[in-house]
Ligand SMILES: NC(=O)C1=CN([C@@H]2O[C@H](COP(=O)(O)OP(=O)(O)OC[C@H]3O[C@@H](n4cnc5c(N)ncnc54)[C@H](O)[C@@H]3O)[C@@H](O)[C@H]2O)C=CC1
């Protein structure tokens with residue numbers, strides 16, 4: 660018996676081995692709408708597409724109106740903020756994502772950002788590179804300790820737990836967290852007794868490092884805004900490792916410029932790529948990264964592999980590990 664070959668539209672480059680898996684079973688068009696030369700091909704393929712796979716491009720309600728054959732979207736990301744969840748649910752279109760395979764790498768990146776910001780690593784590396792290191796450095800270039808400090812985690816999910824392990828078990832930090840619900844002791848493993856659930860305001864007041872790893876939802880938009888910055892210690896460092904929408908960037912700039920907080924480490928921004936005119940790009944108290952949370956060779960490949968498997972399984976009528984539950988979004 661021959662199985663049906665479906666039309667798949669790949670809207671962001673896939674590694675060759677994963678593209679080959681799709682091509683072996685289905686008809687595949689590769690067209691990235693963010694690349695001007697491929698935009699027309701993307702919109703030409705959309706009406707026939709039964710499956711989409713890619714990331715970093717907003718799939719809107721209007722776009723779904725043109726994709727009337729669509730059965731599944733497989734995102735090469737864990738975040739699902741680029742997708743119209745209610746419209747997908749109403750239309751019976753499956754959504755898949757890549758939880759888990761990027762957790763440790765993203766926690767590494769966020770921890771690196773925390774270290775880089777506190778110890779002023781990019782600034783001091785530039786000091787050496789530019790030839791300014793002519794004598795021993797003085798207090799004006801000292802950083803601040805990370806070990807032994809208090810880490811406040813907003814969003815104690817997969818990445819939040821991985822951060823807590825690094826902080827509590829590796830760096831002897833006190834770890835506070837806020838989450839939609841308290842994590843049961845039985846799920847804390849080696850972290851049992853090392854992490855403490857607190858109300859959000861208490862976390863903001865007490866933490867030396869406030870780290871956002873909550874998903875972007877209507878509820879979390881500007882979770883870190885003027886009110887939150889006003890509650891923080893003047894020595895607090897804010898790290899955003901989840902989505903730009905969580906931080907009110909104008910309020911953040913004000914908080915930095917008026918010494919309400921010490922510094923910020925940002926992997927994500929309201930607009931990406933970060934516009935060249937954004938004051939965050941060159942601000943002396945900001946370490947900015949180009950959304951590299953999961954960007955290692957190993958992890959990006961694992962994400963592509965999981966997204967490919969998710970898509971193939973939905974088209975085969977199976978239930979993939981990465982199916983996003985649209986009924987509980
Ligand atoms: N910078 C990067 O490259 C990456 C960023 N991310 C971002 O990190 C987010 C988290 O990923 P995971 O840990 O895998 O997700 P997860 O779903 O395991 O964890 C999210 C946690 O946030 C909590 N939460 C949701 N709304 C909340 C609220 N209003 N207040 C407090 N807690 C709330 C949830 O209860 C959950 O425990 C993703 O949604 C994505 O936006 C993920 C991977 C890479």
Ligand SMILES: O=C(O)C(=O)CO
Nearest residue numbers: 735736737738761953
């Ligand atoms: O997976 C995600 O949500 C990212 O931001 C990139 O890995």
